[in-house]
Amino acid sequence: MRVPLIAGNWKMHKTVGEAVDFINQLKPEVADVKNAEILICPTFTALYAVGQAIKDSKIEMGAQDVFWNTKGAYTGEISPLMLTDVGCTYVIIGHSETRGRFGVVEEGMTPALQAYFGGTDESVNKKLHAAIAAGLKPIVCVGETLAERNAGKADEIIQSQVKNGLAGITQEQAASMVIAYEPVWAIGTGETCDTPEAERVCGMIRKTMATLFGESAAQSMRVQYGGSVKPANAKELLSQPNIDGALVGGAALKVPDFAAIVKSA
Numbered sequence: 175m176r177v178p179l180i181a182g183n184w185k186m187h188k189t190v191g192e193a194v195d196f197i198n199q200l201k202p203e204v205a206d207v208k209n210a211e212i213l214i215c216p217t218f219t220a221l222y223a224v225g226q227a228i229k230d231s232k233i234e235m236g237a238q239d240v241f242w243n244t245k246g247a248y249t250g251e252i253s254p255l256m257l258t259d260v261g262c263t264y265v266i267i268g269h270s271e272t273r274g275r276f277g278v279v280e281e282g283m284t285p286a287l288q289a290y291f292g293g294t295d296e297s298v299n300k301k302l303h304a305a306i307a308a309g310l311k312p313i314v315c316v317g318e319t320l321a322e323r324n325a326g327k328a329d330e331i332i333q334s335q336v337k338n339g340l341a342g343i344t345q346e347q348a349a350s351m352v353i354a355y356e357p358v359w360a361i362g363t364g365e366t367c368d369t370p371e372a373e374r375v376c377g378m379i380r381k382t383m384a385t386l387f388g389e390s391a392a393q394s395m396r397v398q399y400g401g402s403v404k405p406a407n408a409k410e411l412l413s414q415p416n417i418d419g420a421l422v423g424g425a426a427l428k429v430p431d432f433a434a435i436v437k438s439a
């Protein structure tokens with residue numbers, strides 16, 4: 175049985191005080207939840223304080239990104255060891271809002287092309303290996319843009335993101351992976367991928383994992399859906415056989431909404 179992972183990605187929201195208030199309000203709300211893993215991914219500046227605030231609870235903490243080296247002259251970057259040091263157990267890698275920071279983005283590329291070529295599955299892969307080496311559990315985000323979907327390329331794009339992003343990991347590491355399917359056009363737009371299509375793509379990701387790492391790893395790893403998940407659509411999405419959790423942005427900023435999504439798992 176795969177335990178659903180409900181993760182809140184706060185993106186660039188909440189000061190330290192707001193983050194700690196949220197955790198203190200969430201704790202009693204989810205104290206009785208047994209059949210879901212609960213994860214909050216605050217901004218870097220709030221990680222230490224949130225790490226302290228979750229200590230007596232079942233809430234776990236992840237970071238929203240990581241760099242691939244452990245230390246050195248990398249202005250503005252955060253290393254995997256710094257994340258485990260403050261209490262992170264998970265890290266999001268390759269979120270569509272971060273893909274593009276390290277790639278070659280050429281002038282004249284459409285935003286969709288920039289997101290893809292600039293996204294570089296290579297940087298995702300380096301971050302993934304660094305995260306695993308530090309003992310962090312990675313959540314690797316994949317997903318197509320609207321232009322790619324309209325061109326009939328969604329499956330091909332996602333399969334190559336999985337294959338290249340996860341290159342070089344062992345079957346055992348694959349078995350404990352989390353992949354978040356986040357169609358770029360559904361992120362923060364209020365537009366959700368309809369449930370049968372989200373289930374189809376998540377199933378396709380699991381099949382791709384089986385081809386790459388074997389059936390047993392594919393059955394243990396978890397596939398989350400992300401993109402405008404809210405209390406109203408969470409139950410339906412989370413009851414699908416191949417959807418093992420949600421990566422929640424906007425609806426993870428308010429305690430009642432996030433708690434409702436956790437409880438619908």
Ligand code: PGA
Nearest residue numbers: 361362401402422423424
């Ligand atoms: P959203 O964001 O729920 O606000 O669409 C999801 C995400 O980007 O992880």
